[in-house]
Amino acid sequence: xxQTIVEAKDICLTYHEINGETKAVDNISFTVEQGEFVSIxxxxxxxxxxxxxxxxxxxxxxxxxxxVEGGRPGYMLQRDHLFDWRTIEGNVLLGLxxxxxxxxxxxxxxxxxxxxxxxxxxxxSYPRQLSGGMRQKVALIRTLACSPDLxxxxxxxxxxxxxxxxxxxxEIFAILRQxxxxxxxxxxxxxxxxxxxxxxxxxxxxxxxxKAEHAIxxxxxxxxxxxxxxxxxxxxxxxxxxxxxxxx
Numbered sequence: 001x002x003q004t005i006v007e008a009k010d011i012c013l014t015y016h017e018i019n020g021e022t023k024a025v026d027n028i029s030f031t032v033e034q035g036e037f038v039s040i041x042x043x044x045x046x047x048x049x050x051x052x053x054x055x056x057x058x059x060x061x062x063x064x065x066x067x068v069e070g071g072r073p074g075y076m077l078q079r080d081h082l083f084d085w086r087t088i089e090g091n092v093l094l095g096l097x098x099x100x101x102x103x104x105x106x107x108x109x110x111x112x113x114x115x116x117x118x119x120x121x122x123x124x125s126y127p128r129q130l131s132g133g134m135r136q137k138v139a140l141i142r143t144l145a146c147s148p149d150l151x152x153x154x155x156x157x158x159x160x161x162x163x164x165x166x167x168x169x170x171e172i173f174a175i176l177r178q179x180x181x182x183x184x185x186x187x188x189x190x191x192x193x194x195x196x197x198x199x200x201x202x203x204x205x206x207x208x209x210x211k212a213e214h215a216i217x218x219x220x221x222x223x224x225x226x227x228x229x230x231x232x233x234x235x236x237x238x239x240x241x242x243x244x245x246x247x248x
Contacts, residue, residue, distance in 0.1 A: 003069065005150055005182045006032035006055060011064035012207075013050050024050045026207035027064070032182060034149075037173075039185040039193035041240065042203030042211075048186040051208065052152045055184065070149025078155045080139040082127040088114070089123040092142045099146060110145040117141060117175055132160050133168040140172055144179060151176065151183040157192070169196060170225050177222065190244070194236045195224035202243045212243050 013025040024047040032038050040048050053059040054066055056075050082091045092110050096102040114120050117137060127135055136156060143151065156172070157165040173196050176183050187193050193200045194216055202212040220230035227233065 002033040002035065004031050005034050005036075005069050006030075006184070007065075007067040008051075008055070009065045009067075011051075011054060011061040011066060013047070013054065013059065014062045023207040025054075025061075026209050028208060028210055029064075030201060030210065030213075032150075032184060034182055035180060036198050037176070037183045037185070037196055039187055039197040039200045040203060041187060041190060041193050041200060041244065042208060043205045043244065044188070046203050046206045047208030048203060049154055052154055052184065052186055055150075056152055068150060072146075072148065073150040073152050074143035074146060074148035075152045076139060076143050076154065076156045078158050080127070080135040082135055082138060084127050087124050087126060088119065088130070088138055091127065091138060092145055095142050095146045101146065106145065109147075110141070113141045113144055117171075131164070133164045133171075136160070136168050137171060137175075140175060144175075144181070149182060151181050153183055153185040155187055156185075158188075165192075166225055170223055173222075173224050190237055190240050191228060191233075192224075194218075194233060194240070195227045200236075200240065202240055212240075214240065 009029050010027050011025060012027055015022045015024055028051065040051065042048050050059065054061050055068060056073055092114060093102055093107065096106050096110065114123055119137060122130060157169055160168060169192060185193065185196060197216050200214045200216060201210055203209065204211045214236060216236060218227045218230035218232050220227045
C-alpha cells in the first residue's frame with residue numbers, strides 16, 4: 001500500500017485585510033500518495049496557489065489540518081528565479097547553501113543531476129546563455145538537489161512559448177518519474193493537467209472548494225505529449241472544460 005505523502009483535512013484560509021476578510025479556501029480535503037502526480041485546475045484567483053503555499057508551510061490554514069511527510073517540500077515557481085551573476089552550478093547549489101546542506105556528497109549529487117539530465121556542459125555558463133526551457137530544467141534540478149520527497153509546481157511552464165512548454169513539460173515529467181518524486185501541479189492549462197497527471201482536482205471559484213476529482217487513465221505511453229493523443233483524452237478535456245465553464 002502506497003504511503004500517504006500529503007493529507008489536507010478540512011482546510012480553509014481567510015485573509016484579514018483593512019477593508020474586511022476575504023475567504024480564499026473553504027473546507028478542502030484531499031490526499032496524495034507517494035509517487036503520485038496530482039494537478040489542480042480552477043478559475044483565476046480561486047485559491048490554487050494559496051493551497052500550495054499552505055502545503056509549503058508559507059501560509060497557516062485558518063482552520064483544518066495539513067500533514068506533509070518527508071520534511072520541507074520543494075517549490076518550483078512560474079519564473080525560474082536564477083541569479084544572473086551565478087553560474088549554472090552556482091545556481092543549482094544555492095538551495096543547499098541556504099539550508100546549510102552543502103557538503104562533498106550533496107555537491108556531487110547536484111553535479112550528477114546536471115550530468116544525467118543533459119546540462120553538465122553548461123555548469124560554467126550563466127543563465128542569460130541558456131534558453132527558457134533549459135533555465136526551467138536548472139530550476140528543477142536546483143529543487144531536486146535538496147532531495148525533497150514532494151514537489152510543488154506553481155505553473156512552472158507558463159512563461160514559456162507553447163512549443164517549448166510542451167517539450168519542457170515532457171522532460172520535467174520524465175525527470176520526476178525517474179527520480180520517483182511525488183508532485184502537485186497548479187495550472188490553468190487543462191490539457192497539461194490531463195497529460196501529466198494521475199489525478200486532477202477541479203476547484204470552484206473563490207472561495208476554493210473541490211468541485212470534482214478525476215482519476216486519469218489514458219491508453220497511451222507515459223510521455224505527456226503522446227498521452228494527448230489517447231482516445232480518452234478528449235472526453236476528460238470536455239468534462240473538465242464544462243466543469244470550469246459552469247463554475248459555481
